[in-house]
Amino acid sequence: MGRTPTRVGVVGYGYWGSKHVRVLNSLPDVEVTVIDQDEQRLREAMSSFPSVRIATDLADELESQDAVVVATPPGVHAPIALQALKAGLHTLVEKPLATSVEEAESLVEAARSADVRLMVGHTFEYNPAVWKLKEIIASGELGRVLYIDAARLSLGRYQHDCNVIWDLAPHDISIVSYLLDEVPQTASVWAQRNVGGQHEDVAYIRLEFEQSGAPAFVHLSWLHPEKVRRVTVVGEKKMAIYNDMSDNERIRIYDVGVDPAQVDEGASHGFPVSYRFGDIVSPFIPFQEPLLVQDGHFVECVRTGREPQTPGERGLDIVRVLAATDVSTATGGPATIPSTLEVAGNGTGNGSVRLSGVRP
Numbered sequence: 001m002g003r004t005p006t007r008v009g010v011v012g013y014g015y016w017g018s019k020h021v022r023v024l025n026s027l028p029d030v031e032v033t034v035i036d037q038d039e040q041r042l043r044e045a046m047s048s049f050p051s052v053r054i055a056t057d058l059a060d061e062l063e064s065q066d067a068v069v070v071a072t073p074p075g076v077h078a079p080i081a082l083q084a085l086k087a088g089l090h091t092l093v094e095k096p097l098a099t100s101v102e103e104a105e106s107l108v109e110a111a112r113s114a115d116v117r118l119m120v121g122h123t124f125e126y127n128p129a130v131w132k133l134k135e136i137i138a139s140g141e142l143g144r145v146l147y148i149d150a151a152r153l154s155l156g157r158y159q160h161d162c163n164v165i166w167d168l169a170p171h172d173i174s175i176v177s178y179l180l181d182e183v184p185q186t187a188s189v190w191a192q193r194n195v196g197g198q199h200e201d202v203a204y205i206r207l208e209f210e211q212s213g214a215p216a217f218v219h220l221s222w223l224h225p226e227k228v229r230r231v232t233v234v235g236e237k238k239m240a241i242y243n244d245m246s247d248n249e250r251i252r253i254y255d256v257g258v259d260p261a262q263v264d265e266g267a268s269h270g271f272p273v274s275y276r277f278g279d280i281v282s283p284f285i286p287f288q289e290p291l292l293v294q295d296g297h298f299v300e301c302v303r304t305g306r307e308p309q310t311p312g313e314r315g316l317d318i319v320r321v322l323a324a325t326d327v328s329t330a331t332g333g334p335a336t337i338p339s340t341l342e343v344a345g346n347g348t349g350n351g352s353v354r355l356s357g358v359r360p
């Protein structure tokens with residue numbers, strides 16, 4: 001006898017929701033219902049995936065689903081997720097979990113009250129290349145991390161309801177905090193609006209990580225001629241670049257570095273440093289589609305009751321960082337990000353964030 005199918009409703013069949021539908025539909029014993037208020041989108045879903053059910057309103061589906069994936073624009077993540085959680089449905093919400101700290105907290109609280117699993121779609125924490133980069137850092141091969149530089153640039157998909165930071169930075173903030181095992185304490189932002197007049201489309205963020213002592217710099221743009229998806233980790237011994245645009249060399253480890261020059265009183269020329277050059281090595285990383293890993297993990301959590309590796313609390317932490325970037329953009333100065341412990345102490349949150357061992 002087969003297993004009872006797990007019924008998953010995907011709310012929002014746009015650019016990204018259609019990918020959720022593809023991967024969920026490929027998993028054994030999963031029945032997918034596509035829910036979108038736009039009937040044209042539903043026709044497209046039926047044409048691409050004839051086996052899925054369709055619906056226009058989540059309210060009509062609350063009784064007939066076990067779980068929901070929210071892949072609508074960020075501004076409506078919270079109300080839709082809240083509706084699902086209150087109906088007792090396990091819920092996976094795309095990044096960012098919500099568009100304010102208060103909303104994100106209400107989702108974490110609702111999941112706790114209903115005793116259902118809340119997960120956030122931090123896709124890069126399910127990416128084998130990011131796992132590999134973390135392994136390389138943890139092994140000590142790079143030496144002490146001096147700084148991390150991340151860039152996510154292209155002629156991007158301008159969003160109606162958020163700026164480039166809320167759209168793209170959840171990826172980089174989740175990657176760097178996962179790599180360093182730490183949520184940043186301070187964010188400083190320079191951001192500019194160039195097109196459309198409503199939302200910033202280019203931003204540079206500096207994040208401070210007290211324990212690791214290594215800052216991270218994140219450059220985001222919807223207004224850039226080249227598609228760049230890159231994370232560079234500069235260590236005292238070696239440096240590594242994770243280039244998500246590369247097919248077969250997504251990580252390269254550079255055995256290069258710079259050391260202070262030996263003091264030579266007599267020399268009046270030359271560099272104040274000496275350079276080391278060595279091999280460039282690219283480790284083999286078996287390909288697994290991150291979204292398939294992520295959604296497969298969600299379905300497993302729904303079936304077993306296991307806590308997801310990126311629970312709502314993790315999404316809440318990243319929303320706190322995003323909210324701090326708004327403060328910094330407005331004031332021009334650094335903004336403090338309340339730590340999970342401080343927030344828990346205030347009784348306004350809970351946040352038990354686990355940043356290691358993320359592999360499902």
Ligand SMILES: NC(=O)c1ccc[n+]([C@@H]2O[C@H](COP(=O)([O-])OP(=O)(O)OC[C@H]3O[C@@H](n4cnc5c(N)ncnc54)[C@H](O)[C@@H]3O)[C@@H](O)[C@H]2O)c1
Pocket residue numbers: 011012013014015016017035036037038041070071072073074076080094095096121122123167
């Ligand atoms: N994890 C990733 O790598 C990744 C990549 C891209 C987008 N995303 C996220 O996915 C989400 C969707 O982004 P997108 O680019 O696919 O957007 P989109 O605009 O292409 O699609 C959104 C869809 O949601 C539907 N929708 C809107 N409000 C709705 C409602 N109240 N009920 C039902 N349907 C509704 C729209 O009709 C549309 O079909 C966003 O949260 C975005 O941040 C994640």
